[in-house]
Amino acid sequence: MMMDLTQAREAIDSLDREIAALLARRFAVVDGVSDYKAAKGLPIHDPAREAQVIQRLRESLDEPYQADVALLYERLFEISRARQQHRRSSSN
DSSP: OOOOHHHHHHHHHHHHHHHHHHHHHHHHHHHHHHHHHHHHTOOSOOHHHHHHHHHHHHHTSOHHHHHHHHHHHHHHHHHHHHHHHHHHHHOO
8 A cells, every 4th residue: 555645754754753763872872982992092983894884784775775875874974973073072
């Protein structure tokens, strides 16, 4: 059965709430990683780790979604690096 526009938007709104909650949880973990990296003198940017995550996600998805999810995660990594940089600069 095909959803009408209202139903589709309600479904998207529900998914957006779930995604936002998961992102908040992810950022809390990123903050912990940031603190660990700072304490150990590790760099913020880990390109190999980012590539590994994107590859794993691409492999878990059907082809039509792989490129879009990869782009989304590239942006998510940029945001995560900015959070880490901000944490480091505000703790000095």
